[in-house]
Amino acid sequence: MVDHAVSIEDREERNRVANSIISVMGNLQPHLRDVPDFQHKLWDQLFIMSDFKLDVDSPFPITSKEILQQRPEPLEYPQNHPKYRFYGNNIKRMIDVAVQWEKGDKRSGLEYTIANHMKKCYLNWNKDVVDDKAIFKHLYELSDGQIDLAAEGENLTDSGQFLKNRVAKSPRSNKKNQRNNNRGKKRY
Numbered sequence: 001m002v003d004h005a006v007s008i009e010d011r012e013e014r015n016r017v018a019n020s021i022i023s024v025m026g027n028l029q030p031h032l033r034d035v036p037d038f039q040h041k042l043w044d045q046l047f048i049m050s051d052f053k054l055d056v057d058s059p060f061p062i063t064s065k066e067i068l069q070q071r072p073e074p075l076e077y078p079q080n081h082p083k084y085r086f087y088g089n090n091i092k093r094m095i096d097v098a099v100q101w102e103k104g105d106k107r108s109g110l111e112y113t114i115a116n117h118m119k120k121c122y123l124n125w126n127k128d129v130v131d132d133k134a135i136f137k138h139l140y141e142l143s144d145g146q147i148d149l150a151a152e153g154e155n156l157t158d159s160g161q162f163l164k165n166r167v168a169k170s171p172r173s174n175k176k177n178q179r180n181n182n183r184g185k186k187r188y
Contacts (some may be wrong), residue, residue: 002049004165014092016057018056029037072081086125087118091144099146111147129159 001024005017025042032038040060047054052065094114101107119135136150 002046002054005056006050006053015056016055018046041055076167077139083141086143087138089122091118091121095139095147099143111139112154112156113148114147115154119156119159123159131154 001017002022005014005021005118010016022039022042025045026033026038043058043060044063047062048068088170091114094110094117098107098114100111101110101160115132117129119132122130122135124145132155133150134155135154135156136148140148140150
């Protein structure tokens with residue numbers, strides 16, 4: 001249909017055929033008719049299908065081939081290398097937010113939650129039981145000495161709670177699975 005529209009010499013006929021093509025394209029995807037810029041996308045697709053050779057009166061500005069083929073700018077990835085990689089970059093952001101809050105119950109709750117999350121992250125990577133003092137020391141270092149839960153005598157959630165909630169990575173074998181492994185094999 002698009003090739004036929006390109007080959008039509010009369011401009012009025014070409015415009016009429018292009019509008020018919022757009023209506024057919026819209027009928028193929030009726031659920032998208034309420035999407036903003038749906039018609040604009042259809043007209044862009046029509047020009048792309050015609051390899052930008054279709055000369056019709058579009059109700060929208062015609063996107064050029066060069067702009068569509070232009071490569072996007074590469075994304076800049078953060079190149080910060082945290083001291084304790086097993087906590088991740090979000091912990092440092094959370095600590096920075098907590099330091100900006102004024103001292104009080106909300107900040108204390110946030111600091112305690114951050115420390116518990118740090119303990120969970122530590123256990124995900126290191127698989128050992130961790131002492132709360134180590135978490136408090138890391139939190140003190142990452143906050144540049146502004147958060148000191150060790151001085152307050154806080155106790156974090158027990159390591160066993162975090163380890164208990166972890167899903168086993170290897171499936172448990174049972175006798176039923178072992179019996180079915182030989183199903184379909186010939187025995188001589």
